[in-house]
Amino acid sequence: MSSWSRQRPKSPGGIQPHVSRTLFLLLLLAASAWGLTLSPKDCQVFRSDHGSSISCQSPAEIPSSLPADTVHLAVEFFNLTHLPANLLQGASKLQELHLSSNGLESLSPEFLRPVPQLRVLDLTRNALTGLPPGLFQASAALDTLVLKENQLEVLEVSWLHGLKALGHLDLSGNRLRKLPPGLLANFTLLRTLDLGENQLETLPPDLLRGPLQLERLHLEGNKLQVLGKDLLLPQPDLRYLFLNGNKLARVAAGAFQGLRQLDMLDLSNNSLASVPEGLWASLGQPNWDMRDGFDISGNPWICDQNLSDLYRWLQAQKDKMFSQNDTRCAGPEAVKGQTLLAVAKSQ
């Protein structure tokens, strides 16, 4: 069902035919034994009932035209500031397009017009600073958009116009400092939003407002200092919340209020010395059995009476606690260095 490169294997030149043929056969035997591809400088093409799957890495040549039944195309690890203009011409059945690790500086606004059935677009590790208006005009079928590790410093709502079916949006690893209001206002199907590893200091309070039904929210590795009470309210069905590696010093009392089925909460490696009473009320047991767990390690906890609520909560779900040995008190002096669990137990 699968075949390797379309290229016919070449025999070594300049030697007598029968020797070269024997050599070639030996090479083939060795190659298949070691699983070596004979012609790595060609794109690899696989055909199946579903269609053609084409995979190109430098130094292969990017095909100037694609088979009409192409469903999967990967053009990766090239040194390309722009894509060839008609790359996707004629590939109207294309479902997945992987363009990671090129060096793309910009995309032409019409570039996705030939592929209205596209479900996945992976632009990880390029040099994009923005997207042209109208890029996704014909992308009503796109489910997954990955812009991870580009050079986005700002985000315009208009760039994402047309993405009616978007379920997974990955903007991690960019240089975003602020987000525009109403960013997600028109996404009804968004399940996963990854904004990790950016430079976000604040979030618009209406960020998560909209018809979307978020399950996963990644905000790790930013510069957030405060978690307000309104941010998470519009997303009661959130399951995974990653806030680790920020500068959180303050979490509002009602911040987790509405969350009904949170399975994973990561608040590790922040600047939390204390948290308000009632913060944990709706999380975990007895309301909901967190499937995966929580992590509050790497914070400068001041283990005084103000944490009584937290101690009670910890006792009730300590089997869901990650990094127990790294969750320690920074003060007061009497308990400095002890684990929170030990202090909780002694209450």
Add this chain to the structure above:
Amino acid sequence: MGDAEAGRKTFIQKCAQCHTVEKGEKHKTGPNLWGLFGKAPGFSYTEANKNKGIVWGEETLMEYLENPKKYIPGTKCIPGTKMIFSGLKKKSEREDLIQYLKWATSSLRKYVISQNF
């Protein structure tokens, strides 16, 4: 020796959206990883992952997980994989994840004492 608990957190954060680990769990976007160690990649999802040369183990996973899209030299590799995961740069993170996978995808599971699991 990696830390399987830290690896489990990495798995939840970066892999669980597309992969399951327990025996009999459904495939998601990517294959279920039960029985990973010792297996050759053969999930028919991308033809590009069919590879008779590679058998999954600590070494091959260390290399693969650093950059899953890149050609692995000396093997018939896996370019153009459907994964949208671009890899784990930190060696310790990969070590932790692989320790977790070692446990989670095999019958070593029942011998782990830690209460977290």
